[in-house]
Amino acid sequence: MMKIKCLMLFFIIGNLFFHAQTNNIEKNTSEKRTYKELEKEFYSSPAGNVNSKSIAENYLKKAKSEKNTTQIAEGYVMLHFCENLPNALQYLDSLQHITLNSKENIYPARIYLLKGNVYFRNDNLQSALNNYILGLKYAKEKGNKRQIAMAHISIAHLNNYIGKHAETAKVLRHYAYDTDYMNQDEKNSLKLNLADAYIEINKMDSAYALIKEGLMDSKKNKDVYRYHQNLGLLGYYHLHSKNYQKAIDGLLECEKYFFTNNNGSKRNHNYTFLYLGKSYAGLNEKEKAVEYFRKIDSMVLTTNYIYPELRDVYTYLIDYYKENNNKEKQLYYVDRFLKVDQVLDTQFRYISRELPRRYDTPELLQEKENITNELTKRKSLFYIVLSLLLISHLLFINVYFKYKKSEKKYKKIAQDLIQSVNENKVGKNTEREAKELLPEVSKSGNTENSEDRISKTISEDIALAILKELEIFENKDQFLNKGITLGSLAKKIKTNSKYLSEIINTYKGKNFATYLNDLRIDYAINRLANDKKFRSYKIPFIAEELGYNNEQAFTLAFKKRTGTPLSIYLKEIENMSSD
Structure with a gap:
């Protein structure tokens, strides 16, 4: 069945295009309210409210007075x-004229989208589609995503008209849930229309959930108009489910509301009567059904509001009067059916032809282009990632082989160290080794030689005394104490820092820091190789035992002295011990 039910749609969708630059100008004019206040009052009023035109006129008067x-x-x-079709189009033509040179990205798309709505409200679907297509074109050119969304939503309702309910539901669902272009009120309106589309494609559970949500929210927010919109749709849900009495109960409440003080639009009036008539027909209460269907015909004659379900209305009336042998009424409604059907057929054929050609095909081509671009990007990304993986793999292989080569080298160094320990070649200087250095100074009597080895300011006796103290320092493992400095050691052996530094540089061939580190690492090499218990301690504890402040200082000093990492040295000790 063809449908064109846009629940609460076009006054609200018009509001969706609303783009006021709300300046709070408080001038002493005849209209004291600000633009923002007037806009809020206008757009919060139900469609067709008698005060709307007065508000709009005051707004325009204020704007013109302020230029x-x-x-x-x-x-x-x-x-x-607030106007009929000709006057509404005149105002939109004025809008087009005044925004001709506008730099805002909502123009000119806004004009065509609003014109599309005007034509839709007045059942000129051909002109509505033409303007929606133009609006979509300009919205895309300006990159206005909100207007693109509005064009898609409006065109979706035309798809609904020619029976493409699933496509309509897809678009409405996307914009009701998956975008940030709509505020909550707008999304609620989309959900209402989505529930209607769900009923058409027989997704009854989804439709019912949305209707119940709409009823609860509108009741909570005291939105009487929207509550009755949802209640009317619930009536259609029950009608579709063949719960005719439930449908009638709710729809009678809607009838009372929509026909009181002009609360409803012509859409509300027509579809409330339509569902009531069909519900009574479902209960086989033909007289009541006919009563409502005749009321619909009267409204159509007055408003010229034509929609696809009118075919069902006139078919029912024709059959009813045929059964009652009322030829006059039968002929009348046959004539009415033919006139309505001609309009519907013209619209249907045009929309059915133009929508696929001017909307669906370009959208599919755009989608195809998007997919092609996405695949190209993915392909490029794939090659980039593949290249990076290959490079990283080659780098990894290179690093791995370098590591293996280094590891082999480190292992050899560690093994040589362990062998040297076993052969007593690594460790403290013996007393004999210390004395072997001194005779060169004491026996040769060569002052020039002496000057090369040590400053003239340090006598031979002092040098020997300092070397003797250093021998004691080394043999008693005093270098393991924490916090040893050049000054503290000089004080301990009763000399000054300068003499001690010169002696260490001359006879040990290194500065004090290196001398201290080498003693500690040589000690560690020996003890780790020979003391299994010491070796079992954690590295931070070993570092502290050796006089280091932290583990990192110890491990760095170990590698610098030995040429191999501490971890490999320890591993090789274990390997050689287990052999």
Whole structure:
């Protein structure tokens, strides 16, 4: 069945295009309220409210008196909602004229989208589609995602008209849930229309969930109009489910609300009567069904509001009067059916032909292009990632082989160290080794030789005394004490820092820091190789035992002295011990 039910749609969708630059100008004019206050009052009023036109006129008057071009444009937008088709189009033409040189990215798409809505409200679906297509074109050119969304939503309702309910549901679902372009009120309106589309494609559980959500939210927010919109849709849900009495109970409440003080639109009036008539027909209460269907015909004659379900209305009336042998009424409704059917057929054929050609095909081509670009990007990304993986793999292989080569080298150094320990070649200087250095100074009597080895300011006796103290320092493992400095050691052996530094540099061939580190590491090499218990301690504890402040200082000093990492040295000790 073809449908064109846009629940609460076009006054609200018009509001969706609303783009007021709300300046809070408080001037002493005849209209004391600000633009923002007037806009809020206008757009919060139900469609067709008698005060709407007065509000819009005051708004435009205020804008013109202040020569505010932006607000003059908004005044034309507001006024076009309050007029019939010719006058509404005139206001939109004025909007087009005043925004001709506008730099805002909402123009000119906004004009065509609003014109599309006007034509839709007045059942000129051909012109509606033409303007929606133009609006979509300009929205895409300006990159206005919100307007693109509005065009898609509007065109989705035309798809609904020609029976493409699943496509309609897809679009409405996307914009109701998956975008940030809509505020919550707008999303609620989309959900209402989505529930209707779900009923058409027989997704009854999904439809019911959305309707119940809409009823609860509108009740909570005291939105009486929206509550009855949802209640009317619940009536259609029960009608579709063949729960005719439940449908009637809710729809009678809607009838009372929509026909009181002009609360409803012509869409509300027609579809409330339509569902009531069909529900009574479902209960086989033909007289009541006919009563409502005749009321629909009267409204159509008055408003010229034509929609696809009118075929069902006139078919029922024709059959009813045929059964009752009322030829006059039968002929009348046959004539009415033919006139309505001609309009519907013309619209249907045009929309069915133009939608695929001017909307679906370009959208598919765009989708194809997007997919192609995405695949190209993915392909490029794949090659980039593959290249990076290959490079990283080669680097890894290179690093691995370098590591293996280094590891082999480190192992050899560690093994040589262990062998030297076993052969007593690594460790403290013996007393004999110390004395072997001194005779060169004491026996040769060569002052020039002496000057090369040590400063003239340090006598031979002092040098020997310092070397003797250093021998004691080494043999008693005093270098393991924490916090040893050149000054503290000089004080301990009763000399000064300068003499001690010169002696160490001359006879040990290194500065004090290196001398101290070498003693500690040589000690560690020996003890780790020979003392299994000491070797079992954790590295931080071993470092502390050797006089280091932390583990890192110890491990760095070990590698610098030996040429192999501590971890490999320890591993090789264990390997050689287990052999």
